[in-house]
Structure formats: structure tokens, C-alpha cells
Amino acid sequence: MTTSSQSNSNDIEEGLTFSPKFDASGLVTVVATDVASGDVLMVAHMNDEALRKTIASGEAWYYSRSRKSLWKKGETSGHVQRVIEMRMDCDQDAIWIRVEQTGAACHTGRRSCFYRKIDATDGGTRLSFVDADRLFDPAKIYRK
């Protein structure tokens, strides 16, 4: 590592300048947690515009990689995320937001996208449902 890159690395990690490190697609990873329960609600991405809109509005905007478009969380569903706190990580390529989630964060209707546990079994690895009640779209509730 050169002195120059060490210095830059130190600025990024120890400085107070907001300088998000976008990846090759222009995105940073964002983790949204529920400010009340602490649960992880979702992992998504923001581009520069989504980040600016989130900071300016206090509500979460994301960038959809599949739809290739900016997206305000809850714009159609009403399930908005009010941002209580935003945190930057050491190398400034990931952001943690604590939010007040209206309704459900997951498009499947669950409060959180993480509604399945991963467990080791004798034969390999299996998922099992946990906290998987749907808060909307009851017609599509999973049938055991």
C-alpha cells in the first residue's frame, strides 16, 4: 500500500467528509432495520440520486437493479420508511438506516424480507419459516 492510498483510506475511514464509494454500477448497499425491534427489514441499493432524495426527504428511496429505476419505498403500496438515523460504514460503501416502517417492508407481504431461517440438517441445509405472517395480500398466504 502506498502512502497516498493509506492517506486516502484514512480520510475515508476517519474523516467526516461524506464520500460514498459507489460500485461499478453506481450503487451502495443499504441495510434497513426497524427502529423499534432492531430487526433487519431489507437489504437494497441506493444510487447517488436515491441517496440524495433519502437525505433530503427523510424517507427512503432506492435504486432497483432489476427495474433499472429509482424507486421511492412505499410509493405505490403506502409502505413508506421514515428514516430515523443514517449511518455510514468504515469504507463508505454500505449504509445502515434505522426506519419507522409503515406496514410491511417485503413485497411478499411480510414485515421483513428475512422470513426464513437457515439451518444445517443431516442431509444439508434447509430453510424454515419464521416471522412469516403476511401483513398484506392475504389471498396469497402460504398454505402448508
Place this chain on the structure above:
Amino acid sequence: MTTSSQSNSNDIEEGLTFSPKFDASGLVTVVATDVASGDVLMVAHMNDEALRKTIASGEAWYYSRSRKSLWKKGETSGHVQRVIEMRMDCDQDAIWIRVEQTGAACHTGRRSCFYRKIDATDGGTRLSFVDADRLFDPAKIYRK
């Protein structure tokens, strides 16, 4: 969306088959939270081998994109992460692990990598330190 992709999407989202969706680099995003405080400790990546080793050993292994190598968390520092629970997200490209963190998760010495808040100011966006005490490497403590 075709019927075929809908069916696949439904299996991935509603099924109990463990089928992580690795990105073009063979990685899934992993969020580690502190099982006691609920705080996000770090965001990192696992490849297939890291994921298998984590599930088999009950301690977190990651894949370092910068070093291009498998990495057991705490292998040199002793700051291991004991995995209490693993969760898969809806589209199986992100994993949430609740861990018991020995010492500090961040290489800068802080408990969490997210030791700076992001705040809007009149002139733009600034960071400020929060929960930024170092648990190791005191010689390098940030000097105001």
C-alpha cells in the same frame, strides 16, 4: 414476466430449498447484527465456500473482495463471530446473521463498522462520530 420465471420466483421466495443466488462474482451480501444490541456490526460478502463453512462451523467466514480470499472472521484478531441465527431474504441474494461478537467487528477497532452518522446540513451532508470508541489499537485513537 413469463409463467416459467414466475414459478421459479415463487419457488425462491416461498420454498424451503436453500438456493442462494450468488452474483456475477459468486457472492451474496451478508449483514451481521449483534444478537444482544441489535446493532448492525458489518456488511460483507460470502462465497459458496464461506457460506458452507459458516453453516458447518457456527462461526462466520467471509470472502474478501479486496484480498480475493476466504477469511475467517477473527482468525488473526481473535474477534470471532459466533452465529446464533441465520436468515435468508426473499430473493435469496442476501443473508442476515445474528452473532455473538467477541471484541470488535470493525478493523478500525470499533465494535461496529457503522460508527458515523450521516446528517443533512445547510451546506450539504456531513458525518459525525457516534459509538466510535475503539476497543483495540488505542495507539491509533482518533484525535480531535
